[in-house]
Amino acid sequence: MPPQQEGPAISGLVTGPNASTPIPSAAVWLPNTPQLRMQGLAAPTVTDPGACNPPDNTPYWTCTDAEGRFSLPYGELQGEVELHIRKGSWNSRQTVTLTGADVPLSPLSLGMPRIAVVEGYYDHVEHLLAKMGLGELEVHPYVSGQSRLKAGTERFDILSAAELEEKVALNRLTEYDLLYLNCGIESHVFQPGEEQSLEQLRRFVQQGGTLYATDWELKVIRAAFPDALTGDEGWEGQLDQLIGTVDYPELADWLAAVPCDSGQCVNAQGDITLYHFLSGWRWGVPNPTLHPSTLVKADVDQLAQAPMTWSFRHGQGRVIFSAYHTADDHTHASDYLPQERILEYLFYHDH
Structure with a gap:
């Protein structure tokens, strides 16, 4: 498991399209962009390693727990970032503004597959x-x-x-x-x-x-x-x-x-x-x-x-x-x- 990290975090609840069913073991991550690499972020704490499939080429990820909740530390990053969520064929993304404080998000519904x-x-x-x-x-x-x-x-x-x-x-x-x-x-x-x-x-x-x-x-x-x-x-x-x-x-x-x-x-x-x-x-x-x-x-x-x-x-x-x-x-x-x-x-x- 990556080391425990303190500091501000993005947190929230991931649900199905009905905005009520909690989705466990969904991957939540920030893409490994040049902006993130310049900030020198440490890897976040993964809720349960192996509980979800980590995205490729980024250490900045976590999994939702059994109740669909997550907390993703973001270190000293400032400004707008794109938060991604994936569970199987279901995907979602949202722009998040980071100011150095905790960012509690409203429930996030997964996007529709075909x-x-x-x-x-x-x-x-x-x-x-x-x-x-x-x-x-x-x-x-x-x-x-x-x-x-x-x-x-x-x-x-x-x-x-x-x-x-x-x-x-x-x-x-x-x-x-x-x-x-x-x-x-x-x-x-x-x-x-x-x-x-x-x-x-x-x-x-x-x-x-x-x-x-x-x-x-x-x-x-x-x-x-x-x-x-x-x-x-x-x-x-x-x-x-x-x-x-x-x-x-x-x-x-x-x-x-x-x-x-x-x-x-x-x-x-x-x-x-x-x-x-x-x-x-x-x-x-x-x-x-x-x-x-x-x-x-x-x-x-x-x-x-x-x-x-x-x-x-x-x-x-x-x-x-x-x-x-x-x-x-x-x-x-x-x-x-x-x-x-x-x-x-x-x-x-x-x-």
């Missing part, structure tokens, strides 16, 4: 994205106390099956940073045998994109990344809920710091309640040779502690799978379900 959501028959991540600040919610006309995305307010692309196929045909997946496949997409574009389409999907991830798939879309991961799964794979019957265990310390810490509809998203033992399991929902075990991150596990009929949420890196990007759905055709009007919080975390997750 996002595409493919419509699915069973899962509807687009409603949660609206709750996260990427669109407006409207009251659901048929379900009391529930909300859904107000059409036309989304700050991302919603693709039908035909529109997805058109994007692939024109080799345009690289227009996006994040691609979300809802369970039950009505397209065959990523089926086994469609090697040209599957190669384009692999290239999308290889070059830094994030692919997120739920439930039945495990078949897309299996087709595009044949070595991603072991032989342990199965399906289960319909459940109202399932008790899982958070198996990733950073996620557990973050869930303990944010509220859910039940008050706590996770209990002291790391247990979490998951919902939205249709009959025939899928699960699979990632190949350990890929060094996957397993975030949530649960006991199922065929396997104890089966991975429910996991991810692995491929090139510069990553692939994420969750066995459970994010939402039905709505989301809670105000509170978050625990799995909604998990997806929110994964939105910014870059490990």
Whole structure:
């Protein structure tokens, strides 16, 4: 760890686009410009070395903590500087004036990556994205106390099956940073045998994109990344809920710091309640040779502690799978379900 440093600092809170969700382990830095080098600044104190990916070619950086807060000492620097923030595909920057005193900043919202959501028959991540600040919610006309995305307010692309196929045909997946496949997409574009389409999907991830798939879309991961799964794979019957265990310390810490509809998203033992399991929902075990991150596990009929949420890196990007759905055709009007919080975390997750 760099030496402890006293003196004035830039401090603040980093949030998602909704200006309320705290973002942990985001990198915060000042670029290593000639102006900074002339001042002879000492390296700042890093909150938790390894908790975030440091930017290149600058010693003037730190990480946000589990509550999204940071403090970045700036020594004797004076005048205007540009403060950068990065978490995965999300970036933000702000001009800050330094006068030799502490600089407390208002909450800083991360900037938008390019996002595409493919419509699915069973899962509807687009409603949660609206709750996260990427669109407006409207009251659901048929379900009391529930909300859904107000059409036309989304700050991302919603693709039908035909529109997805058109994007692939024109080799345009690289227009996006994040691609979300809802369970039950009505397209065959990523089926086994469609090697040209599957190669384009692999290239999308290889070059830094994030692919997120739920439930039945495990078949897309299996087709595009044949070595991603072991032989342990199965399906289960319909459940109202399932008790899982958070198996990733950073996620557990973050869930303990944010509220859910039940008050706590996770209990002291790391247990979490998951919902939205249709009959025939899928699960699979990632190949350990890929060094996957397993975030949530649960006991199922065929396997104890089966991975429910996991991810692995491929090139510069990553692939994420969750066995459970994010939402039905709505989301809670105000509170978050625990799995909604998990997806929110994964939105910014870059490990």
